[in-house]
Amino acid sequence: MIKIGGINIPEYLAPGVYIEEFEIGAKPIEGVSTSTAGFVGFAERGPLNRPTLVTSVAEYQNTFGGYLPEDKEYDSVRWLPYAVEGFFSNGGKRAYIVRVAVKDSENEDSNAKAASGFVPDISGVTTLLTEETKAGSFVLKADNITGLEHGDVLFLRDGAFSEYIQLRFAGTAKVLTLNAPLANGTYAEGTEITKPVPGPTDPADPDAYEVQEKLEAGDTEIVLDDVSGLIVGDAVLLDKNENAEICILSAVNDTQKSITVTSTLKLKHDKGAEIQKLSIPEVDPVTAATLMELKAGDLIIPVAQGATEFDVNSALKIGDEYFLIKAVETGNLLLSEEKLKYQHKMNAEIKQLVRALNVSASSEGKWGNRIKVMSNLSSLSEASLTEPASNKDTLTLSTVNGMEKGTLLKIEPKDKAPIYETVKEVIKTGNSKKVVLENVINENLDTGTRASTVEFDLKIRFDGSEEIFKSLSMNSNHSRYITRIISEESSRLIRIKDVSSTQDPAKKIPMPAQDTEPGWLLAGGTDGIPEDEGKINETYAGKDDLIPENRTGLHTLKNKEDISIAAVPGITTQAIQDKIIAQCEEAKDRFAVLDPKMGSDLDEIQGQRNLYDSKYASLYYPWIQAYDPVSKKQVNVPPSGHICGIYARSDIERGVHKAPANEKINGALDLEKIGSAARIITKGQQEVLNPKGINCIIPFPGRGIRVWGARTISSDSLWKYINVRRLFIFIEKSIENGTQWVVFEPNNEKLWARVNATITQFLTGVWRDGALMGTKPEEAFFVKCDRTTMTQDDIDNGRLICVIGIAPVKPAEFVIFRIAQWAGGSAATE
Template sequence: MAEYLSPGVYVEEFDSGAQPLEGASTSTAGFMGLAQRGAVEGVPLLVTSMAEFLREFGAHLSENAFGSYRFLAYAVEQFFTNGGSRCYVMRVAPSDAKPAVNTSEESKVLAISAKNPGTWGNQVRLAIAPASKAKTQIYEVLGAPGESKRYRVKNSAGFNPGDIVAFSDDNGKQYNKIISSQDNIIELAEPLEGKEEVVDTQLLPAKVLTTSEFTLHVFNGDESETFEKLSLNVSAPNHVDKILARSNIVTVQDVTVGSDNGIVAPFEVITGADEEAGKYDIVLTDGSDGSIGSLSAGDFIGEDRGPGRRTGIHSFIDNDVVSIMAIPGVTDPNVQLALVAHCENLGSRFAILDIPRDKTKVADVLTHRDIFDSSYCAMYNPWLSVFDPVDKRNIFVPPSGTVAGVYSRSDQTRGVQKAPANEVLRGVVGLDVQYNKGEQDILNPAGVNLIRHFSGQGTRVWGARTCSSNGLWKYINVRRLFIFLEESIKNGTNWVVFEPNTEQLWARVQRTIDAFLTRVWRDGALAGSSSSEAYYINIGPQTMTQDDIDNGRLICVIGVAPVKPAEFVVFRITQKTGSE
């Protein structure tokens, strides 16, 4: 409670009404798969356009090299074509994939490798050039002639202990190392040759003391990076390891840390050539995409190596934005079951599953479908014909990326309560298999959502069922609506934690959730002609005992009536006779 010690007027603010509760996003997708480049561990990367995907993960993969694992780029392209606005992407690579490295003389000083595995790193080129970050002139030699190592300079800014410096005059350059630098007094490792000869007080000095660094240029196709005035002095803020950590193309490590390079210019230490050479080129080699034969379900499932180092599906644990998940073209039951388990455990996302392309017969499709029983996933078939920019022809791709775009488009235009079905697929010119009504009569009740072509109506998603055997969670929009409600309430009521668990708090919580659910009902997501028919909120003695309160639990019971899709539209027509 505030203290009042001096007479006066005090104004205080306090919250008494409902807190505004914002709806969670449901249209952000998460994709995994093989790509030309990109990190294989860490956190998934946000991508907001196909152009950004191409910059970060490279171009479409060829069928000859990557076979049935090449569909990530096609799925992301289809996602954006069909109305998706943002997605997170995580790359998977075979266990025997290797980054390109430098193997020539400079590798004894700088170990340089491509940022991540792949043959793309073999195209990386680097250029090293001498540079200097600071220069000054010597005003006075402090100490005995020919023995002093201390000098008063015009400005010691930029001269750090451990830096290599060069003193230049008419006789050429002599290199030295800084022992200490403070208050315009610099102490060197060795005395400079001469005493009076090193002093220059002219306005335009002919004798200068300069630091000795190098600049590194990195090139990868049209992409380039420049890192200026780098040092091999590990204690300096411009040490090469510290600055190159920002690179998106290469990883650089100074392998001489802890050893003495002597009083030699960094450019010469790295290249073995004098600074007069001006430039030194480095190429990376031995990068490998790995062999497709070495890929296994474990590469896609990934490993939990701790925060920031997870791989595969586990990498999405650190992401709380994604609400739609897909691994395009990967139909291994072990991977798909792991993806479904991931969605169920988090409870905040929904998986879109592909069916193997070779399984086109109804019996074969049902065999794959029967592996799953979950309301957190849906299965689509058949594969779709789209244009391939690599081979300049139409190819068949898995439907998961396209359907994820339809989910996102439907959510943004109609809302998550609208079943993502009877929606036209954009960019699709044909189907691998055209199923008829009789075949769908078997597959639809089993939870396989077919994509069908209708004359004059284009190619459409013609199913909206989950892979669940529980009739309550039969429809995709019902499960995704509950994900939306749960995530929105969880994110918007964080302020309740540690508040006094009293009737005043219960009333505020009820008003907050009531205002949110009223808005959801008015948007058409809940059934009922009034809000009381659409939902109820119970909080207080009817939901909590004194034991709950004593143990810090606030329990609020919420019931909602979700709208269900009109899956079967029946018009009953009879003949009207004259006597009736």
């Protein structure tokens, strides 16, 4: 290697022409984008805590769903969809969406969860109803309960009235239905119940007491003919048969001969009705053991079928609770966790559902509860045997198209049940087409015997849209094994897992569903909506982490360097607004747009403004009205999404140096309404708000609703204008990205000159775009990178220091025309 003219070149040893490239002069700097927004909020669905790029409202809705309902649960966090729509309708092009939800709450019920369910195979037990079953019942009588047990999910097949049953108990038993639900805690399986009997515990006490006044439902005090023998805590039977109810005494008044009961009466009772004291016999009490665990709210108790003395209208005691038995059923019984939705006739089919596939919604939220999974059998190929086969594992077929290792083959001998076998190998040589099976078929198969492949299709329905996956297999050796075909890349609705434990491949087939049945519906999805301000702050703030994928909430915006505008639509707590400001100040490459508190008056908005001092944020007031597709009316929405769109529109059309003000707000139908009156800001009120950095939104006759302010919330007068701050962000980020090549270059005069030329060239272009003051570049900026900007110590320590000064344009915020009378500039002449 030799050096000529300061350029390293190879030695030239052979004659010829040599072409070489080298760099000289300035390197171009490309300006960074300033119009990409980042929004954090609640959405109907979509990935949690993962910034996701969307470029239109339709793309947002496809990934994150629609608008959230206007109700008590969502009211404080429902603003993200409106902000996204406002952003794109006002000129925005790109936005990163971060969906948040409550995830790690100690209260499990408040956490966001994905809806889930399963697709069963066909291996489950089948049984029939032996009696008509009414809607609202918990008890079903079946002809066979063998193989059914607690926890099973059953499918009661009844056409359009089909439904699912979560099984609590299956057995030959007697089931007692109580007159009221259990009130106390859990009773373990095997807990003893007893039968209280009416009558005195002391022979001297009365057999019965007579009610002296008519009683109404809701009464608690009962006047009797006698109260002797009654004490606080006694259980008594009031009235008989269908009108009976049990009361526990909380007070006994000997003087007035009255009793007070702990709970209000549920029924009316005539004067003269009898009250009898209930007690447990000391000798040979009637008892039985419960056959399943009971919990508060239960109405049914299964006991041994031989517990014959527990019958309708008799009393029952469990723990410290007393009940009346309102119904008794015996036989092969199935008890459901929930009441039946529909009435079902005798002989309706009940099918045990054995899990083949676990299915969950692709993201957390109630939206997943609307997903319906349908499965149907299909076949890729049909063939026939071209040679007879007797007790063989190899078949010669007319075609092997659509067959491969793992294919389930259905072979149909004449006048016999089909045989199912799995293909081990496909052999295709010349005219020979054969399949080798995993097992020998112990049958004599004739030429022409039909053989077909067995696959299935899966159809996913959600709100009118469908995903269809065809010709799937449950064999992991097959190329169309279900978990290979249905993945995060291929389905936006579901995630799937093979959990089949059925060994027989003929029974591993997912159960077909008919359109008249509900299909396999997912359930259990929850949105994880925070219940108070503290939880809102915690959820939106999220947690930081050294690993970007582990960040949550606002911290996930750090994962995307191209975000230049940030907002948390509708969230106006000081804790969250402080955090988004802090992130912008730390990153120095983005600007925060803050919303005012909904309904703020002039004092309240000034109080909110006084909480902050930052050159990296702006505050807009008041909220605006927009059309709500959910309620079909105008609603108040926060302005931040619309303002971010105006920033983007102004940057694209004019440049980041143009103040994003005097711009019409598309989609704004009116200003915020409190009651029926819109909040109109007068010029006098704006004279108070504008100097404090509160940017007002004002309607102008014939010009629409416009942004009428362009100030940051900084006390530093150098940084009071939004466009100045954002211009510096643009220039700083562009120079940072465009000079990465300088690192580790020789730190000498040649490098300094090249850096100077690079930045000068870039700033000249910025000046030509109208972003800087001056009639020539020398008046607009200066760039110095030489011995005057760095010492020998800087050079020795590897520091290259370049000093840049720029003169940004400021907005014409106050346009003043000074006008005076003038007598005229000419005199009369002849």
